[in-house]
Amino acid sequence: MEVSICSKCLGNGDALTKYASGSQCKVCTGVFDVYAVKQRNSLVKTLVCHRCSQQRNICQCCLLDLSWGVPTELRDRLLSLIHDDPSLKTQEARNDMMRRFLSLKDVKLGGAQITSQTDSLEELKPLLQINKSLQQDLYASNHYLICNLDKSIPKWKVESAVDGIVGIEGSVESVSVNPEARVACITVKDDASTKFVEKLEKCKSKGKMTVRGKLTIDRFNTVVTSLQEPVKLDGFSDNLGIFLQKNVLFAESRRDRETPGRRTQNKPGKPNKVTKRSKRARDLEL
Numbered sequence: 001m002e003v004s005i006c007s008k009c010l011g012n013g014d015a016l017t018k019y020a021s022g023s024q025c026k027v028c029t030g031v032f033d034v035y036a037v038k039q040r041n042s043l044v045k046t047l048v049c050h051r052c053s054q055q056r057n058i059c060q061c062c063l064l065d066l067s068w069g070v071p072t073e074l075r076d077r078l079l080s081l082i083h084d085d086p087s088l089k090t091q092e093a094r095n096d097m098m099r100r101f102l103s104l105k106d107v108k109l110g111g112a113q114i115t116s117q118t119d120s121l122e123e124l125k126p127l128l129q130i131n132k133s134l135q136q137d138l139y140a141s142n143h144y145l146i147c148n149l150d151k152s153i154p155k156w157k158v159e160s161a162v163d164g165i166v167g168i169e170g171s172v173e174s175v176s177v178n179p180e181a182r183v184a185c186i187t188v189k190d191d192a193s194t195k196f197v198e199k200l201e202k203c204k205s206k207g208k209m210t211v212r213g214k215l216t217i218d219r220f221n222t223v224v225t226s227l228q229e230p231v232k233l234d235g236f237s238d239n240l241g242i243f244l245q246k247n248v249l250f251a252e253s254r255r256d257r258e259t260p261g262r263r264t265q266n267k268p269g270k271p272n273k274v275t276k277r278s279k280r281a282r283d284l285e286l
Contacts, residue, residue, distance in 0.1 A: 003035050003046065004053040008071070009061035011039045014106060019203035019253050026063075027051040027056075028103035035060075051103055056090060058111035067115040068128060076111040078127055088113070088114050126231045135248075136199070136226045138210050143227040146184040148219045149177070159219040165199040166192045178233035185231050 003016065022034030025048050032049035050131035053060045056072060065075050076089040090110030093099040110115055130145060138144075146158065159172045171192040177184040188196050195263070200213030203223070213224040 002050045004050060004060050005035075005046070005059075005064060006059040006062065006064065006066055008069075009044050009059055010037060011044075023047075025052055025103075027052040027092075028099045030100055030103060049103070051068055055103070055105075055107060055109045055112065055204060057108070057116045065111075065115055070128065070131075071112065071187065074131070078131075079111040079114055082127070085113075105267060125232065128204055129228060129231050133227045134230065136210055138197045138213055138224070138226045139194065141189055141226050141228060142188045143230050144186050144188065144216075145225050145227050145231065146186065146215065147182070147225065148167070148220075149179075149182045149184050149217070149221045149222055151179040151182060153177070153179075153218055153220065157218050158186065160268075161215060162186065162196060163261075165215070166196050170198070176230075181233060183233055184228065185233055188228055 002169065008023055009082075016035045016036070019034040019036065021031045022047075022105055022228070023032070024030065028051075031249050032046075034046055036043050036045040038044075044061050047063065048058070048060050057066050058064060058072060059066055063072070064070060064074060068075060072090055079088045088111050090112075091237060093102050127255050149158075155177050158177065162172050163169050166188075167220045170223050171189055173187040173189050175184060176187045197213065200215060202210050203214050211225065215222050215224050
């Protein structure tokens with residue numbers, strides 16, 4: 001029995017039910033043996049065949065990456081940024097014939113070339129932590145990521161800017177700066193974190209949740225986001241800055257930019273048709 005199912009989809013059910021030639025693969029459209037496992041009141045079934053799952057290193061049920069647990073689109077985008085290699089994006093065939101031909105090859109497609117390795121998770125663990133924290137409330141943690149930081153700004157200027165907002169010296173517990181990636185990771189003391197967030201200039205709100213803040217450090221405007229836990233930034237170069245600009249700064253500017261609606265021009269109405277009755281009425285008025 002050849003199946004590739006993640007632990008979340010498999011759950012506690014070790015016994016799988018097999019349906020021989022039960023369905024068509026959602027990727028290659030070929031007929032394959034469907035396996036199903038019962039979870040509570042639902043039945044989780046495999047959606048793609050085992051070969052397509054191995055080629056993309058994805059779970060046959062939820063279609064997420066087996067190593068990282070993220071969608072393949074996000075996985076390939078992160079890997080292509082870090083390695084500066086566009087070929088790490090999975091290229092899918094456009095017609096059924098090419099899909100079936102591709103499924104016969106014993107190759108790894110896109111980011112599966114890296115995530116299928118056992119030590120692949122350590123390479124992108126900091127980036128995955130940052131990506132999960134991008135929509136987190138600023139009040140949820142006392143760890144923060146500062147983006148768009150100028151390369152000339154040292155650690156003490158970051159600490160001084162935070163202390164100036166809080167109004168207390170020594171409010172920063174720890175700080176790490178990566179000049180090449182133009183980011184800094186800071187941890188504010190628990191008694192000063194709430195005051196730090198309240199004094200920040202808010203630049204984005206999601207309902208009742210504030211997920212972005214603006215901080216001026218040495219005349220440079222930076223963006224502050226919350227982190228679930230401190231992130232080690234030593235192993236990253238400017239690729240991390242590119243990722244954050246596309247997912248934090250550029251995304252923010254797109255949301256804030258107002259898209260003008262279609263302008264409706266008031267077209268002049270058609271002149272009333274002149275009839276014998278209207279002509280007679282006009283003559284009487286004159």
